[in-house]
Amino acid sequence: MFGTVKRIIDWCGSFKKNLYIGFIFSFFSGWFAAMPVIWAAYIIGKLVECEGQGKAVSTVWIGKSIVILLFFIFLRFLFDYLRARFQESISYELIARDRLAVGDALKRVSLGYFQNMNTGTILNSITTGLHTLEGMGIRMIDNFVGGYLNFICILLWLTCMNWRVGLIAVTGAAVSLIFLLIISKYSTRNAPVLAAANRDLTGATLEYARGLSVVKSFGKAGASMDSMKKACRDSRDINLKIEWGYIPYNALHLLALKTASVCIVIAAFYLGFSGQLDFTYMMIIILLSFHVFGSLEPIADCAHVLAVIDDALDHLDELTKESFIDADGQQIEIAHYDIEFRNVDFSYGEGRERRQVLHNVNLKIPEYSVAAIVGPSGSGKSTICNLIARFYDADSGSVRVGGHDVKEFTCDSLLSNISMVFQNVYLFHDTVRNNICFGKTDATEAEMVEAAKKARCHDFIMALPEGYDTVIGEGGGSLSGGEKQRISIARAILKDAPIIILDEATASVDPENEHLIQAAISELTKGKTIVTIAHRLATIEQADQILVVDNGQIIQRGTHTELVAVPGKYKDFVDIRSQSEGWKIG
Ligand SMILES: Nc1ncnc2c1ncn2[C@@H]1O[C@H](COP(=O)(O)OP(=O)(O)OP(=O)(O)O)[C@@H](O)[C@H]1O
Structure with missing residues (x-):
């Protein structure tokens, strides 16, 4: 319990001074x-004394006494107010700092981290965990430290009036502390169990919400609903078990304090009526x-919650101290924008789940050239692109951008050179404007509109109810696939990075949209180094270099003319593509 109190105080970092000043005010408030x-x-x-001696009490004296009484009450609230001024904002400041730190940390870890760590765990740590810290961290510390400071103040008064009464108060507090320590120990044991149940519940809810469209389309809830129900039941059972276990010790803690209060009253009466204590002191002791x-x-409640806070701090540490993929990275400005893979091996997963998907990949993409990556589904095309952006690190070999190994860069400095346009576009629940300006937040209105025009999305944006200020639903849910795609291209055009990685996504859109997307892509790729996972023959034919990937290896490379001239996977692929693209109704 005391360890957690110290840990929370340490967590306050640069706000410790405010916390300590708050404690001083808390002491005066007590x-x-x-x-x-x-x-x-x-x-x-x-x-009573005047009444007993038959003396009249001056009304001026009574008036003055009441003014002094009111003054003391005023001072108490003044110090309470000052304490709140210094302490109340600390947790909000700290959590804002930590949320940004977590956001930064997540940006800098390998994507493999998200596979190894369940999303529910991450989400729960960021939401429930940080919310617990925000709402309770400082409040609990103040209750705990302020509570004991308050007690010590009154104890000093009592002891000054009669040391025996002081001794009873100390005994009551000491016995109650034993039960508090038991509660704290009990809570320390249960907090991780409770946190795990909460994480499972968050994960199951997330999974259910994500799969809702599948659930609806099949008309049944299936396994996702079962695991959510189980997580709800587990969470309820664990909470109840913890509450039931905690109630007896809480009752004993209160009993110890109430018993000590009663003993103080009895002692005060005894001492007063046996003539060992002045009547006024007896009254003061009874009221106190x-x-x-x-x-x-x-x-x-603090003892109960401190362990939960401790657990939340553990998870915060886990998230923010997760080894950054770019811990040794430098801010590097590159002068050339070529890409090279030297003997790259790569595997997904860890331990028994580990599976090698790239085998000794070597490639060179000169700057300002277009490289089309083709190959069957699952052959490793996206993985190659992910390694260029250093979403993962290669097991061995070297991925180089502009002559530097990607491991030499910080993530930010590497990615400032790269724009990626994915098949599955993700737009943020924000305005169209902010989604387009995501990669260049200081863009002017004119730059943003120009990018949108080049990406062929200005017209449909202007037809939206609030134009560029229209808020897009989460994930871009309120827009069509083609519209989302073009906004993501506008985002990339505005970022104006010299290297473009493109996952061509024309297969699932209608011809009108395909035409617009192609026009947008042409604007995006002018004068850049382009790596495209290509599906359309037109794109592939125009590439300066075609890399044919199969089973994680580059099995053919060359221009279209060179590759169709020889039998092989590429020629087979082109034959199948020509047939399907040449397919017409009627
Ligand atoms: N995050 C991941 N974790 C584990 N395995 C993965 C992961 N992503 C891809 N794989 C596996 O790695 C192999 C290569 O996948 P990759 O996505 O690179 O193929 P692709 O050629 O881009 O496929 P597609 O054309 O279908 O998108 C596949 O067998 C895939 O199942």
């Missing part, structure tokens, strides 16, 4: 929380007995 009670008891004591443990009671 001090002035006790003062009105003490003062009220003092007034009552005085009134209701107050002294007030700030310790909610600490059971």
Whole structure:
């Protein structure tokens, strides 16, 4: 428990100063929380004493006493306010910092990381985990540290008035601390189980939502619904089990404190009526007995939650300290834009799942030339493109861009030279404008519109309800496939990177769209180094170099004229393509 408190304080980093200043105000707030009670008891004591001696009480004295009482109350709230001013914003600042750090970290890990780590785990750590830290991290620390500071203030008052009463209060707090430590231990054991259940639930919900269209089209929920139901049930059962286990210790913690309060009251009466304690002090002690443990009671919730926070911090560390693929990378400006593979082997997966998909690949793509990669499905075309952008690292050999091994670059500096247009376009749930400007956020309006015009999407964008300010649904769901494709090309045109990697996606679009997309691609690829996973014969024929991939190896290379002249995979491929592209209705 104390370890987690220290860990949260360390997590505050540069905000520690604010946290400590907050603790000082918390201490004064505790001090002035006790003062009105003490003062009220003092007034009552005085009134009773005067009454007993038959003396009249001056109304000026009563007036002054009430003003002082109100002043103490005011000071208490003032220090509370100051504490909040210094501490409340810390967690929001920290979480904003950490969310950006996680975003940056995820950008810099190999894509293999996402395969090895379940998406639910990542999502849960970023959403639920960080949300827990944001909502509870600092609050729990304040409850814990502030609670004990408050207690110590009142304890000092009590001890000053009568050390025996102080001893009872310390004993009550010590016994309650034993139960708090048990709660904390119990919670430490359960927090990872709870977090795992939450991650499974997030993963199952995600899987269900992703597969909803399949679920609907087949009219049944199937395995995804079953695993979601199971995850919901598991989460409920684990939460209930934890709650039931926690209740008895919480009750014992409260019992220890309440018993100590009652003992203080009995001791105060005893000491007062046996003449060992002044009447006013007796009154003060009795009133403070209701107050002294007030700030310790909610600490059971802290002890319960601290382990959850600890677990969230573990996952945050895991995400942000994940080895970056470009940890040793440099910011490199390249002068040439050629691409080269030297003896590249590559495998997906790890351990038993490991499968080699590229075998000793060698290729050279001179700058400003067009290389078309062709080959059967699953032969390794996309993998070659992914290695150029360093989405993964080769097992052996070297992938070079502009004469440098891609491992020499930081991800950002490498990718600033590359634009990728994928078959499966992903657009963000944001305005059309922001989606186009994604690769060049400082683009002017004129540059953005020009890119959209070149990508043949300006006209349909202007027909949208809010034009460039229309918000596109998540993943670009509110647009047609062809429209999404053209917006992604506009994005690449605006980025104006010297190397373009293109996954030609004309197979599934209608002729009108195909024509527009081809026109957009021509604008995008002017004067660039182009690597295209090509399907259309027209594109392939015009390439300066065709690389035929089969089973993870380059089995043929050359121009179209050279390759059709010899029997082989390419010639077979061209024959089949010519037949299918020549196919007409009627
Ligand atoms: N993320 C991945 N994890 C594991 N294996 C993968 C992964 N991506 C691709 N593969 C496997 O690697 C091999 C090469 O895949 P790749 O996507 O590079 O082929 P491709 O030629 O681009 O196929 P297609 O034309 O169908 O897109 C395939 O056997 C595929 O199943």
